[in-house]
Amino acid sequence: MSARTRRQKAALGCLPPSKSTKRTPSKKRSRSSLKEEDEKENIFLFAPNLIGYFRVVLAFASLYYMPLHPRTCSLLYSVSCLLDALDGYAARYFNQSTTFGAVLDMVTDRCTTSCLIVFLSSAWPRWAIVFQGLICLDLASHYMHMYATLSMGGSDQSHKKVDSSRSWILYQYYHSRVVLFICCALNELFFIGLYLLSFSSPILSPSLLQPVGDAQPSSVQPGNPANPVPSSLFASPWSAGALEMARANKIDSFWPWVITGISAPVMLFKQFVNVVQMVNASRWLAEGDRRTRRANRKK
Template sequence: MSARTRRQKAALAVNGEESEEGNGVATTPSKRTPSKKRTRSAAREGPRENVFLFWPNLIGYTRIILAFASLYYMPLHPRTCSILYSVSCLLDALDGYAARYFDQSTTFGAVLDMVTDRCTTSCLLVFLGSAWPRWAIIFQGLICLDLASHYMHMYATLSMGGSNQSHKKIDSSRSWVLYQYYNSKVVLFICCGLNELFFIGLYLLSFSSPTLSPSLLQPVPDAQPFSAQPGNPAHPQPGSLFASPWSAGALELARANKIDSFWPWVITGVAAPVMAFKQFVNIVQMVNASKWMAEGDLEARRNRKRN
């Protein structure tokens, strides 16, 4: 073989244009056989999955749709709103079951679930604050506690426990209360469910209890005839006063169509102790997360001083 021929074959081998079997037949890059290593790697990886279309996340999207629908009906239609809101809350348990059944537990799904819970509860508490302005500061405080507690807990878990650790994985040595709360599915379901049920009961009472929410449409004693006081018998039809269905007066009209307050009182009374315990858990969770992050800060300072 001449030197020129040897140089040509060497160049072909370097450029990868010669077949892997070394039979001397040159092939073009488009017809080149893929390496066995690359083929085995692709087989191990399998088909690419779309996390956003996992069953638990689809259930999460459904929860969001139901929550928005309940907010639409919240000012004037308490029965419809309560049903939609309750179904959205019940699906919170179903998405966790689906994640375990289909082996589709994801970080995105966990965050989606937590954000949906926080947002829907906050929206309901905002309405309660507007329904009872005198007690608005209490509902505002509950919103702040709920958001701060879960944010600090999630941040502490990711920064101190690692990016792959679930916020529901609690060491019993760190907090016995949180360990019982997160590791027992029954306890977690009862606490979350009755906590939401308590606020739903308060929401229904804002439409049904004259004691808690006296309607402005009740006649006022000694009111002057033809006065502008809503509810006065000599007053014109309410429809001529409140043309907009979303006005404050329309909300009072909805309250005037009273629903029975017996079951809302029962729901609120039964769920009240569990709601109080849930707020205690939020406080423990926030304090525990603060201590955990403070321990990390002290350890980081010690490491910097040693270095």
């Protein structure tokens, strides 16, 4: 055998295995390992979802303190709203964006806002129909928008991904995170301002001017902290609830008026966006119905 032949055989023996024989087992191993990882993933324990659970806890705590503790309630409610931006950042940072997290976030927002507006309805019964209309608009708009997005855009479509061809206003609203955060934050701030005014403004709550006498009123109306007498609700006049209720009459209404006045235009814009969102979702659903009817007629 010549030296050239021996060198060729040696070179052939040192050649690495073919690409097909090398990649096939690794592909199988990678797919199986990825499948195992997917099965072990606990969506409910993702970082943004944990933040969402904490928001729910803070929201319930704020509801507990809402009738008698305006300062504590406002603080807890505000922190819960601010965490709404943090869970979105965590979802992007850890690559843990999920449909469950998006629904949890939306449901938490709608429920907390509705509960606060319900309190305002009880504080000012004359304006109850306005507050009830705001609740209905908020719930109907977001439900129809999410349902239209999932049914028409696909199960993996986010409700925040709006095509500019469908609605320029919604595209600008959802496309910019800064605009979305400012609108949502000031919208909540408006209702917080109204909530504080129910404890501090005699103009909106005339009962704050009524003297606290020995006579006990027949009913307790939330939002009118001057009535009833704190001792009629709490056994000890030095209890935390009685002290906070007494302090409620001394809340300065200057800053609540400033907060409400600054955030009012943004709140009105947010309601306009809700109307546009509901109309756009209705048209999108009707478009899907027309497609379905045409397909059924062709069969």
